[in-house]
Structure formats: structure tokens, C-alpha cells
Amino acid sequence: MQATPVLPGDWVIVLPLVLALMTAAVLVMLREAARVGFVLALLAVGAIVASEVALLLRVLESGPVSMTMGNWLPPFGISFTADLFGAGFALAAALVTIIVLVYAEAERSGRDGKDGFHALVLLLLAGVTGSFLTGDLFNLYVWFEVMLIASFGLMVMGGGAARLDGAVKYGFLNFLATSLFLLSLGLLYGLLGTLNMADILRAAPSANPAAMTGVASLLLLAFGMKAAAFPVNAWLPASYHTPPAVISALLAGLLTKVGVYALLRALVAILPGSRDVLEPVLASIAIATLVIAPLGAIAETNLRRAIGFVVIGGIGAVLAGIALPSQSGVAGAGAYIFHAILTMTALYLVAGLVERGTGQMDSRRMGGLYAASAPLSILFLVLVLAAAGVPPFLGFWPKLLLLEAGLGAGGWRGGLLVGALVVNAVLTLIAGSRLWAHIFWRAAPGAFPENPVAVGNGEWRLRYGAAGLLVGAIAAAGLWPNFLFEVAITGAADILNPARYVAAVGLAGGTP
Amino acid sequence: MDFVIAALVGCFVALGVYLLLSRSLIRMLLGLVVLGNGVNLLIFTAGRLTREAAPIVPAGLEHPAGPIANPLPQALILTAIVIGFSMFSFLLVLAYRAYQTLDADNTDNMRVAEPDDAPNPPLSY
Numbered sequence: 001m002q003a004t005p006v007l008p009g010d011w012v013i014v015l016p017l018v019l020a021l022m023t024a025a026v027l028v029m030l031r032e033a034a035r036v037g038f039v040l041a042l043l044a045v046g047a048i049v050a051s052e053v054a055l056l057l058r059v060l061e062s063g064p065v066s067m068t069m070g071n072w073l074p075p076f077g078i079s080f081t082a083d084l085f086g087a088g089f090a091l092a093a094a095l096v097t098i099i100v101l102v103y104a105e106a107e108r109s110g111r112d113g114k115d116g117f118h119a120l121v122l123l124l125l126a127g128v129t130g131s132f133l134t135g136d137l138f139n140l141y142v143w144f145e146v147m148l149i150a151s152f153g154l155m156v157m158g159g160g161a162a163r164l165d166g167a168v169k170y171g172f173l174n175f176l177a178t179s180l181f182l183l184s185l186g187l188l189y190g191l192l193g194t195l196n197m198a199d200i201l202r203a204a205p206s207a208n209p210a211a212m213t214g215v216a217s218l219l220l221l222a223f224g225m226k227a228a229a230f231p232v233n234a235w236l237p238a239s240y241h242t243p244p245a246v247i248s249a250l251l252a253g254l255l256t257k258v259g260v261y262a263l264l265r266a267l268v269a270i271l272p273g274s275r276d277v278l279e280p281v282l283a284s285i286a287i288a289t290l291v292i293a294p295l296g297a298i299a300e301t302n303l304r305r306a307i308g309f310v311v312i313g314g315i316g317a318v319l320a321g322i323a324l325p326s327q328s329g330v331a332g333a334g335a336y337i338f339h340a341i342l343t344m345t346a347l348y349l350v351a352g353l354v355e356r357g358t359g360q361m362d363s364r365r366m367g368g369l370y371a372a373s374a375p376l377s378i379l380f381l382v383l384v385l386a387a388a389g390v391p392p393f394l395g396f397w398p399k400l401l402l403l404e405a406g407l408g409a410g411g412w413r414g415g416l417l418v419g420a421l422v423v424n425a426v427l428t429l430i431a432g433s434r435l436w437a438h439i440f441w442r443a444a445p446g447a448f449p450e451n452p453v454a455v456g457n458g459e460w461r462l463r464y465g466a467a468g469l470l471v472g473a474i475a476a477a478g479l480w481p482n483f484l485f486e487v488a489i490t491g492a493a494d495i496l497n498p499a500r501y502v503a504a505v506g507l508a509g510g511t512p
Numbered sequence: 513m514d515f516v517i518a519a520l521v522g523c524f525v526a527l528g529v530y531l532l533l534s535r536s537l538i539r540m541l542l543g544l545v546v547l548g549n550g551v552n553l554l555i556f557t558a559g560r561l562t563r564e565a566a567p568i569v570p571a572g573l574e575h576p577a578g579p580i581a582n583p584l585p586q587a588l589i590l591t592a593i594v595i596g597f598s599m600f601s602f603l604l605v606l607a608y609r610a611y612q613t614l615d616a617d618n619t620d621n622m623r624v625a626e627p628d629d630a631p632n633p634p635l636s637y
Contacts, residue, residue, distance in 0.1 A: 138588055145595045152602055156609075164610045165624040168537065171606055175544055175599050176532070182592055183525075183551045189585070190558025242625050299633045364634050438634060 010067040012058065013080045013133060015051040016090065019044050020126035027119035038105050041118040045098050045125065052091040052129075059087050060487070064494060064504040066135060066198075074135075074505050075199040081135030081505055084491035085334050089261060090132040092341040096253045097125050099470045103349055104246045106462035115157050121250065123150035131258045135505060137185055137195040137270075140262060144178055144226070151255060154247045155239065166239030173235040177225035184218035191215065198505035200270050201498055209273060216274035219266045220281070226259025227315050230289035236312060237296065241304035241361075245352025248304055252311050253345030257337050260318045264333055268325050269495045275325065282323035283413045289316030290420040294427035298434070303354065303363045306435060307347050310387050313424055314340045317402060320417045324405040330492035332401030335484055339386070339394045342474050347383045349467040354380065354439055356460075363435055368444030376464070377440040379471050384432030386474050389425045393478040397485065399425065517557045524550025535618050537607040541600065548596040552589045559585030 023044035027037050059065055059082055066081040068074045082090075101121065108117065127147025134140050155167045189195055191211055192203040204212060221232070228236040236256070240248050267275045267282070275282075293316060297309035314336065321333025353376055358366045370377050386393035399421060406418035477484060494500055524546050531543025559582040567583040569576050607617075616622050 138591075142591060142595070145599070149598065149602070152606075156606065159609070159613070161613050161624045163625075164606070164613050165622050167606060168610050168619075168622065169625075171603050172537075172540060172544070175603065176547075178599075179544065179547055179551055179596075182548075183554065185588075186551060186555035186558045189555065189588070238626050301631050301633060362631075364631065434634070 009058075010065065012051055012055050013065055013067045013082050014069075016048040016055075016094070016129050017080075017126055017133070019048050019051070020122050020129060024119045024122040024126065027122060028116060031114050031116055031119075037118040038101070041122060042098065042101055044122060045094055045101065048125070048129070049091065049094045049098065052087060052094055055082055056084070056087040056091055056487075059084050060490070063500045066504040066506065068506070075194045075196045078139050079135035079196055079198070079505050080133050081198070081501065082133050083494045083501055083504075084487050085261070085264075085337075085495065086132040088334075088487055088491065089257065089337060089341065090129045092338050093125060093128045093132070093254050093257075095473075096341055096345045096470070097121060097250070099349070099466050100246055100250045100253075100345065103249075103352075103463050103466040106459045106466070107244065107246055107352075116153070117157065120150050120153045120157070124154065124250065124254065126150075128254045128258055132261065135197050137188070137197060137200070137266075141178065141181055141185060144181065144258075144262075147255065147258065148174055148178065151251055154250065155243055157243070157247075160242075163242045166242035169235050170239035173225060173232075177222050177232075180218060180225070181222035184215050184222060187211070187215050187218070196505070197265070197270050198498070198502045201502060204271055204273060212271060213274045213277045216267060216271045216278055217281070219271075220263065220278060223259050223263035223266065224285065227256050227263060227318075228259070228312050229285050229315055229319060230292055230312070231285070233289075233293075233312050233315075237300075237305050237308045240308045240311070241302055245304065245348055245355060249345045249348030249352070252308070252348050253341050256311060256315055257341050260315055261337055264318065264322050264330070264337075264495070267322055268330060269498055269501070272325070275322075279323055279325075280413070282319060283417060286316050286319035286323050287416055287420040289313065289319060290424040291316075291427070294424055294431050297431035298427065301362055301364050303361060303366075303435065303439070304348065304351050306363070306431060307344075307351055310347065310428060310431065311340075311344050313428055314344065314387070316424060317399065317421065320421060321402055321405065324402070324409050324414065324417060325496065326405050326408055327489065327492050327496065328401045328408065329405030330495050331485075331488040332398045332405055334491050334495075335398035335401060335488040336395075338484065338488075339398050339474075339477075342470060342477075343383060343386050343395060346379075346467060346470040346474060347387065349463075349470065350376070350379050350383055353463060353467060356463075358439070363438050366439045367442040368440075370440040375468075377436070379467060380440070381433075381436055382471050382475060384429070384436060386478065388429040388432060390429070391478075392475070394474045394481070394484075396478060397481045398488075401488070513561050514557060517553060517561065521550050521554045521557065524553065535620055537610065537617050537619065540619075541603055541607060544603070545596075545600055548592075548600075552592055552596075555585050555588050555592070 030036055064083040066079055068077040068079045127143050130143035131140055191207045225232040293309045293313035297306045300306040317336050318333045321329045355361055357369055360366050386395040389395040389399035403418055406414045528543045528547025531539050562581055564579045564581045567580040611617050
């Protein structure tokens, strides 16, 4: 039994989750009042951002923070443990959610809130935040499912043949992935008798290494499916373009990043012994994802499907960091996840503006949008450059760290990964700049109506402002990356040397 | 006893994978359910099978009197069953709606989101 009660300050770890879940419950009750729903959701996410900033500052100051509820000592009680990566990604997710809420309000103006959009967004945020902050693998499974149910709801909301078709593939494959995750959890529990992440670190070295490698490869498959890594990515391009752009943006910004973050945590932090055996596999998956995904983007004519392939390419970059487990490799992977949460969301939001401006989803029939809205073309170009990793923008810095890790690793594997990262940048740049040329630069095709949406009315300005704010944040973070570097490198040190993490959970000293 | 249950888990997983490989949505759904039950049984077996009493503390005592069964796998499975059942219900409704809207239970015919006759990529710049 734990004698000392949890300190009041420690509640900051679960405060974002409590806020998100409670507000979602209230929003379900307030479904009749759409305006109230929007304001309440915005206030709640604002409060979540504030509490996560407080959490991040506290973690920066004094190392990982942990809290175990119910006065049960950790390995038994469920721990919530925040290190720099977890707290930072949770903050990025909440920031992106605010932007998406504002953008969605403009898109949904005139519609009532009866479909529960705001409640589902908050539930999705709760699932994502919980996955980033939990310190227990079974708890991670539960948050995955919270996230999955909320994203199912967002995906099928409103119906329509294409959305149902996409949702079937999304639903079945993601449910299969979580079943495989649960399967590996069962095996891990049988081997070690514990599912607390810090406790697994203690117990793993004495377990049968072959069996642990089997569990680690099952985890790789399950999280790889969630993250849409190359051979198991079919569900992403099949489904992400079917809902409205704002929902695509939310899903693309949050879901695959949670999967790849869980992979990073599981393979690098929790089971480092098995990771050594799996490194050739990880490197091959990373290289294949990095090279093949942007080729898909080049071959695609549907704008948002093309962006889906760019999202998958970004997952390859994070996998490259997991396959190169040096300080700069893990820091690069972490910084890339942060960058991808912001950039992929912004790409879909801007794609939504483009689709609205041209009345078209097919990039072959777009054109001439430059004349209607030159600033929009700049937003799109900035995002293409950021996604490809061209210097002044955010995407460059994580890629620099990854390249440094690849060159530092030396040998065949490091060289191939460096080559794949460069090829990925070039191919992404080709795909993105060609989309840009087709959408903005080329003259409008004959059959194309001149300007289907009045660019410049109030609704347009609100959405424009939301997307512009996010792009501005990406540009600013690229110009002043010092804070990001500091967080990424300290976070990577904590992942690679988890002594502080274990001490925070309270297993080493006995008192939390 | 463990070996019998372990073999049963193997049968469940094999059957689940077999059903998932079919083209019909309903068969795939049944495959997911069988697979999920196999996984639940696996967690149960992983917690060691014993013939001990239920983990309940008698009145007036601080901890159970004799040896007890491991309660943790039961708690884990209870959670997993609830979640798995909610997922199953959702996917069942989704499959029904897809059948109504797309008039297809066969996944080969579900090509609305990814059209069969996809156009060539643009060849110009």
C-alpha cells in the first residue's frame, strides 16, 4: 500500500484527459445547441493546451513525471507517465485540434451539431493524449480503442458510398491491428508477468530472448499497421480522402503518429534487446516506405489521395530514426513526429481550401487557382517544401538529425538509409511541386467553371486564417528551431537511457 | 490443461485468419470475432491456469486466507471483451450500411473509394 497521497501538482498529467473526456460527455448532452458546442469545445481544448504547456515545462525542468492512481504501487496500479516526447506530442495534438475546430466551424456553418462532431473530436483528442501519456501497455491498448471508435464515428459521419467504402477498409484493418497488439500483450504478460512500461524494462533482460524477439516483431507488425508502414499501409490511401478535408486533416495529423510513436517507445525504450535483432527488418521497412510512398503520390491524380502517400512517406522517416537508435537518430524521429503532426494536418486543410476553390478533387481538372488566390498558392508551396524537408521550414531539422545519425552509423545500413531519406525528399518535392504547378500555375482547363466559390467572404477568411496560422507556426518553428532541438535531444536521451523514467514511476526507490 | 487451452488458442487464431482471408464482409467479421476470442483465451492462459479459489477477501481479513487465482488476466479480458464487442457491433452496422448503400458484401466489388479504372497520372508538368 502506498502511504503518501498523490501530490496535487501531479494531477496535471491526467488533467488533459479528464478535461477531454468530461467535455465530450457534456457535448453529447448539448447536441441540440451547435454554437454552444463549438464554444465549449474550443474552451476545453484551450484549457488542455494550457495544462499541457504546464506539464511540458515541468518535465523540462525536473525530468519525467509519473502518477499512479488509486494508491496502488506501480507495477500493479495503472501509471500515467509523461516524458518530454509524450508531453510534447500531446501538446502538438491539442494545438492542431484547436486549428481544426476553428476551420471546421467555418465549413459546418449553418449545420446543427446533432451529429456529435465536437464530442467525437474531443474523444479522439482524449484517445491520442492518453496514448502519448500512458505508462502502461494495456492502458495504451484501451486508449488506442478510444481513438479508434472516435475516428470511426468521424469517418462515417454523414454517410455516402465512398465514405462507407473507405470506412470498411479502415475499420477492419485497424481492428485487426489492435487485435494483434492485444495478442502480443498477452504473450508479453505471460513472459514477464507485468505490463507497466517501466517494470517491463526491469524484467525484460531475464526473459527468454527468442520469445521476446517474437513479441517485439508482433508489436512491430501491429504498430506498423497503425502507422501505415509500407507493406501494411493499404488502408490509408483507401480511406483518408473520403471524409471532408477537415476530418482527413485531423485523422492524418494524429492517428498514424500515435502508431509510430508507440513503435518508437516499444522497440527503442522498452525492448531494446529485441530491437537489435529486428534492426535489419526495421531498416528495410523504413527504406521501402521512404521510397515507395512518394512514388504513389506521383502516380495519383486525386489531390487528397496524393497527400495520403506523402503522409506514409513521413512515417518512413520516423522508422529510419527507429532503425538508427543513436542519440541523433531518436531525436530526429521525435522531431519528425512533431513536424508531421503539424505539417500533415496543414496539408489536408490547405487541400480542403483548394478543393473548395476549384470545386474539384481531381488534380487533372484543376488549374488557374493562382489568379484567384495567390496567397493560397504560397501556403501550399510552403507545405510542400516543409514536407520534403527543404531548409527554411520545420521539416528540414528532423531530416538533418536523421541524416547525421545515418552518416554516424556508417556501414551499409546507414548509407542506404541516408540514400533513401534523400530520395524521399527529392520524390516528395517532385510530387508536391507538380501538384502545385497543375493546381495553381497551369491555365484553367476549358470545362472548368471560372471561380465556383467567392474567394474572400467571411467563411472563406476564417478557414484561410486557421490554415494560415498553422502554416505560419510551421515556418516560425523552422526559423527558430532551438527549442525543438533542445526538447528532441533531451527526450531522446530519456528514451535511450530510461533510468530517469523508471525512477519517476517509482520502481527503483519504492516511493514515487 | 495449459497445453489443451494453448492448442485451442491456436485453432481459434488459425480459424480467424482463414475467415479473414475470405471476400465476404460477414465472414471477415466472424473471423475477427474468433480471432479476438482466441486472443482473450491466450491472455487467460498467460496468467497461469490454477484450481485455486476466487480472489475475494473474506470479511474481517486484510488479505485472502489461502492461495487464490490470478485476478489480473480476468480484469484484462473483461476490458478486452467489452471493447471487442463494441467494435464488433460497430463493424456489423457498418457492414450492413455498406451492403445497403454499395449493394456489395463482396470486397471485390467495393471499389468506390479506389476506382478500378484509375486514370493515368498526369504526364505533363
